[in-house]
Amino acid sequence: MTAETDTRGPLEVLLGLLAPAALGDEVTAGLRLVRASTEFGMRLVLQETAGGGEVTVEVAAFDEGRPYAAASRHFAFSYRVDGALDEGRGFALCEALAERALNNEDRVLGALAGVRAGTAAAPRIRPVEVSSLLELLGNGDDRFLGLSPYVGCLIGCRFCYAQSHLAAWRKLVGLPDAPWGSYVEVRRNAPEVLRRELETAPPLPIKFCPVASDPYHAIEEQERLTRACLEVLREDREKRPPRDVLVLTRG
Incomplete structure (x- = not known):
């Protein structure tokens, strides 16, 4: 059996897009990042610093044919709320996350490409x-x-x-x-x-x-x-x- 040696998993890539922000940090006014998940697709969960309502942001590969609130070159961001976040703040949040991704995605995806060079075409x-x-x-x-x-x-x-x-x-x-x-x-x-x-x-x-x-x-x-x-x-x-x-x- 062959093996790949890339040590970055989905969660590390997702969080890498938001650098230097990390879990627990406020990524835009009044909203801090509390969870990140990749088991059911790439998701970020942010919590309002006042009120405690949560916002879930879905992150996906950019596709012009699918709706989204904001996008970088490679990723699209959409949101759904568990609280009283208005539509304007939801779009502003996605735009802020897309801007962070724009600053990091070439580095993150480039690092993956560098590690993959020379690996087998059909990994097991x-x-x-x-x-x-x-x-x-x-x-x-x-x-x-x-x-x-x-x-x-x-x-x-x-x-x-x-x-x-x-x-x-x-x-x-x-x-x-x-x-x-x-x-x-x-x-x-x-x-x-x-x-x-x-x-x-x-x-x-x-x-x-x-x-x-x-x-x-x-x-x-x-x-x-x-x-x-x-x-x-x-x-x-x-x-x-x-x-x-x-x-x-x-x-």
Whole structure:
């Protein structure tokens, strides 16, 4: 099997577009960045500093045929609100984010292109290291933390809806096309990152691989990342009140 060596995952690329802003920073007047997610498409969640209402910004590859509030050269931004944010502020927010992306996208995408030079055209296993792992997902009272030691798939169920999301992501960052079920991203440092993030994570249920992957790929026998993450969660139960842990698998 071949391997890619690019260590940037989707979340790192998404946050890189906003540099020097980071999670917790105010990115435009009265709105600070509180969450970023790539499990269900690229999303940014901002919170009003007064009132606490939330705004979700969807980030996608620029496509002239699709509606958007603002765009850089390569990315389009649209928004939806959970609060009283008016339309004018929503557009202004997207314009501010698009301006940040415009200043960063050539550097971020260029770095990806440089790392990919010389990699195999049909990758199977892509080892990566990530700076964050847990993703806050769901809505309202049905929120949970997604945990994915692997992204991608080596099973290839024809009915799976995750393939369209990952195909769009691979195209966006310039990875070669690969048939669904023929590649997987292995997050080698997942247990260490999980241990660190549990220190400050909200007491919500954790779901393994809620979308776009499976915790029990055949490669788990070699990598043992799911087992290692479960062991970290078991250790955490000795420090804090236990939380529900759910495992979704087709393996």
